[in-house]
Amino acid sequence: MVTERGLQVLRAIVQDYVDTHEPVGSKSIVERHAFGVSAATIRNDMALLEDEELIAAPHTSSGRVPTDKGYRVFVDHLAELRPLSAAQRAAISTFLADPADLDDLLARTVRLLTQLTGQVALVQYPSFASANVTHVELVRLDEFRMLVIIVTDTGRVSQRLTATPRGVDEEDVAVLRAQLAALIAGRSVRSGSERIDALRASAPGERSRLDEALITIAAVVGEELDEFRQDRLVMAGAATLARREQDFRGSIHPLLEAIEEQVTLLRLMSEMAADDKGLSASIGRENAAFGLGEASIIASDYDATIGRARVGLMGPVRMDYPSNLAAARAVARYLTRLLDEDDNRR
Amino acid sequence: MVTERGLQVLRAIVQDYVDTHEPVGSKSIVERHAFGVSAATIRNDMALLEDEELIAAPHTSSGRVPTDKGYRVFVDHLAELRPLSAAQRAAISTFLADPADLDDLLARTVRLLTQLTGQVALVQYPSFASANVTHVELVRLDEFRMLVIIVTDTGRVSQRLTATPRGVDEEDVAVLRAQLAALIAGRSVRSGSERIDALRASAPGERSRLDEALITIAAVVGEELDEFRQDRLVMAGAATLARREQDFRGSIHPLLEAIEEQVTLLRLMSEMAADDKGLSASIGRENAAFGLGEASIIASDYDATIGRARVGLMGPVRMDYPSNLAAARAVARYLTRLLDEDDNRR
DNA sequence: AATTGGCACTCAGAAGGATCGAGTGCCAAG
DNA sequence: CTTGGCACTCGATCCTTCTGAGTGCCAATT
Numbered sequence: 001m002v003t004e005r006g007l008q009v010l011r012a013i014v015q016d017y018v019d020t021h022e023p024v025g026s027k028s029i030v031e032r033h034a035f036g037v038s039a040a041t042i043r044n045d046m047a048l049l050e051d052e053e054l055i056a057a058p059h060t061s062s063g064r065v066p067t068d069k070g071y072r073v074f075v076d077h078l079a080e081l082r083p084l085s086a087a088q089r090a091a092i093s094t095f096l097a098d099p100a101d102l103d104d105l106l107a108r109t110v111r112l113l114t115q116l117t118g119q120v121a122l123v124q125y126p127s128f129a130s131a132n133v134t135h136v137e138l139v140r141l142d143e144f145r146m147l148v149i150i151v152t153d154t155g156r157v158s159q160r161l162t163a164t165p166r167g168v169d170e171e172d173v174a175v176l177r178a179q180l181a182a183l184i185a186g187r188s189v190r191s192g193s194e195r196i197d198a199l200r201a202s203a204p205g206e207r208s209r210l211d212e213a214l215i216t217i218a219a220v221v222g223e224e225l226d227e228f229r230q231d232r233l234v235m236a237g238a239a240t241l242a243r244r245e246q247d248f249r250g251s252i253h254p255l256l257e258a259i260e261e262q263v264t265l266l267r268l269m270s271e272m273a274a275d276d277k278g279l280s281a282s283i284g285r286e287n288a289a290f291g292l293g294e295a296s297i298i299a300s301d302y303d304a305t306i307g308r309a310r311v312g313l314m315g316p317v318r319m320d321y322p323s324n325l326a327a328a329r330a331v332a333r334y335l336t337r338l339l340d341e342d343d344n345r346r
Numbered sequence: 347m348v349t350e351r352g353l354q355v356l357r358a359i360v361q362d363y364v365d366t367h368e369p370v371g372s373k374s375i376v377e378r379h380a381f382g383v384s385a386a387t388i389r390n391d392m393a394l395l396e397d398e399e400l401i402a403a404p405h406t407s408s409g410r411v412p413t414d415k416g417y418r419v420f421v422d423h424l425a426e427l428r429p430l431s432a433a434q435r436a437a438i439s440t441f442l443a444d445p446a447d448l449d450d451l452l453a454r455t456v457r458l459l460t461q462l463t464g465q466v467a468l469v470q471y472p473s474f475a476s477a478n479v480t481h482v483e484l485v486r487l488d489e490f491r492m493l494v495i496i497v498t499d500t501g502r503v504s505q506r507l508t509a510t511p512r513g514v515d516e517e518d519v520a521v522l523r524a525q526l527a528a529l530i531a532g533r534s535v536r537s538g539s540e541r542i543d544a545l546r547a548s549a550p551g552e553r554s555r556l557d558e559a560l561i562t563i564a565a566v567v568g569e570e571l572d573e574f575r576q577d578r579l580v581m582a583g584a585a586t587l588a589r590r591e592q593d594f595r596g597s598i599h600p601l602l603e604a605i606e607e608q609v610t611l612l613r614l615m616s617e618m619a620a621d622d623k624g625l626s627a628s629i630g631r632e633n634a635a636f637g638l639g640e641a642s643i644i645a646s647d648y649d650a651t652i653g654r655a656r657v658g659l660m661g662p663v664r665m666d667y668p669s670n671l672a673a674a675r676a677v678a679r680y681l682t683r684l685l686d687e688d689d690n691r692r
Numbered sequence: 693a694a695t696t697g698g699c700a701c702t703c704a705g706a707a708g709g710a711t712c713g714a715g716t717g718c719c720a721a722g
Numbered sequence: 723c724t725t726g727g728c729a730c731t732c733g734a735t736c737c738t739t740c741t742g743a744g745t746g747c748c749a750a751t752t
Contacts, residue, residue: 027743038695038696039744041695043745044694046745061701101507147497157505159495251588256585385725387723389715408715699748702743702745703743704741708738710736712733716731718728719726719728720725720727
């Protein structure tokens with residue numbers, strides 16, 4: 001059984017190891033932390049921690065290093081978030097002031113986070129699946145091309161160029177526009193997509209020329225709506241990895257790969273379980289299934305009327321969790337406030 | 347003076363060094379290449395090449411390594427492009443078949459190039475500055491928000507959400523739309539942008555309510571048009587850098603930085619001088635001003651009615667120029683063909 | 693039962709030294 | 723101009739030795 005003091009020793013080991021990047025010995029612990037006991041006593045505690053696989057010795061008779069499990073216990077039970085400095089708080093509000101739109105805001109957020117922490121920053125877009133379609137526009141550019149535009153109440157606009165169905169003139173477009181609006185305007189992205197699927201499946205028998213055109217265009221709209229439902233991610237700070245190669249058993253390749261892939265990271269971000277404060281962490285081998293067994297990802301939920309998503313950081317297992325979690329949380333909170341305000345103003 | 351055989355020796359050194367990643371000695375040259383002379387003779391040639399600073403010895407009495415200048419001579423005078431394999435040709439046509447739109451095509455191109463060469467691939471968007479605006483649409487979403495949409499004859503569509511000027515109703519919007527169309531429809535992006543600037547500068551005296559609204563919206567359109575004129579870049583293959591750290595004097599940081607920056611690379615790509623075949627290369631220290639003194643960038647122009655731009659590769663100075671140049675050229679040619687076809691079909 | 697000082701032991705890493713060999717520069721002869 | 727010969731250089735490799743931080747264990751102390 002690990003005692004209370006034992007846990008404090010674990011905390012000390014994690015802190016010192018993150019600081020110094022060197023295995024921590026019993027003597028250096030009593031020097032740096034006021035435990036009021038001798039090195040030999042600490043050694044006994046360390047032996048217990050080692051039995052529990054919370055720490056390990058890289059080789060016989062060397063200092064100890066936290067295991068992934070050790071970091072997990074540290075994050076779950078021992079870490080107190082380190083409050084941001086005044087300068088950092090100031091940086092957040094100036095950096096995120098007056099965003100032009102959602103894209104701009106999130107792009108800035110991700111750069112801010114990577115600057116604040118020196119880690120790779122990840123920002124998930126809010127999911128638009130539950131957004132409602134407010135407008136569908138059809139613009140006939142010429143005989144061959146037309147433009148389909150979809151707008152949601154969350155302010156997302158998407159447009160797509162497609163072929164003008166054969167023989168459709170301006171008047172027809174007006175009719176089609178009305179039909180499309182009747183079909184999906186005011187509905188959620190999800191239900192709109194379903195109604196389009198239903199339409200395409202129905203009445204394969206006799207269709208008028210305009211019905212055909214409607215179905216062709218609805219198909220395009222459907223594809224676009226499906227894209228709304230996909231999660232997206234913005235990232236920054238990949239360059240910071242180069243400085244820290246040895247932190248990842250010598251190869252940052254899997255991380256760069258994941259950054260380029262996006263999909264992996266999106267899944268990982270979505271699957272992490274958050275605590276009651278909206279914070280989550282996935283440490284080292286817990287990410288092995290994603291090829292990121294040498295990395296840790298921490299995240300904080302942010303939350304706005306337009307949807308819920310996460311901001312996160314990816315870095316070495318041996319990262320400064322208290323600071324990074326605090327930074328992610330602070331940014332997430334600020335983001336939440338900005339998005340809510342923006343929503344109220346509307 | 348460097349003799350003809352001297353240049354052949356340089357070629358051999360570049361080839362072998364790129365192959366083996368080890369300094370090349372006189373003996374290994376006579377072994378691997380049929381020069382018909384002895385090692386001592388090669389040594390004399392090498393001494394001359396060293397005088398010309400085309401090769402250098404990492405330390406006294408070690409094999410030689412090409413200098414940046416040596417690579418330059420190699421690329422300009424000695425390299426014969428290595429034709430692609432049948433498999434590679436096949437890969438190009440299957441991988442690029444049936445693109446959905448320009449974005450899709452270029453995204454695929456960049457992935458293709460990185461796969462083909464194992465280097466970081468860079469694809470420049472064609473410049474839209476000389477494109478013509480065919481449509482300007484104004485969609486009033488509600489009392490507060492409206493949508494500005496711009497379409498060019500190159501098929502590029504861009505949309506932007508902005509505030510509805512106070513008290514502008516549907517009828518006003520129709521008027522504004524007509525005014526905007528009169529202002530820029532049918533004009534080039536460049537001249538449209540200029541006319542908007544002129545409008546904004548003019549008649550600061552008495553303006554009607556609608557004039558004010560027009561100017562507000564024109565400002566947004568102007569910003570958007572200016573964005574058309576900015577070049578853009580897509581990239582892929584950053585992960586491949588991790589494997590090759592030592593090729594860049596141990597730090598890939600500047601490269602990752604450049605990839606994240608984009609702007610630097612765009613400038614570099616635009617400034618490179620192409621030869622008569624549309625190929626260009628910028629080698630090692632030639633990129634020092636961009637912080638990329640350890641890297642080489644090669645590029646091939648591609649060319650379509652919608653504009654002219656480049657596809658490129660970034661890698662270590664010690665890269666396989668003949669293969670990479672050939673790959674870039676092949677892809678660029680294919681791209682040119684696809685874009686032309688697409689244009690004719692329209 | 694927990695804590696402590698003492699002590700023998702371990703082992704990675706630094707430091708020093710010897711050796712090896714690929715490769716060079718130079719020269720005199722062909 | 724080319725070539726074989728030769729002395730020389732110097733990074734890389736392999737050994738050995740040394741050092742010291744750190745451990746595990748034990749008997750004594752509180």
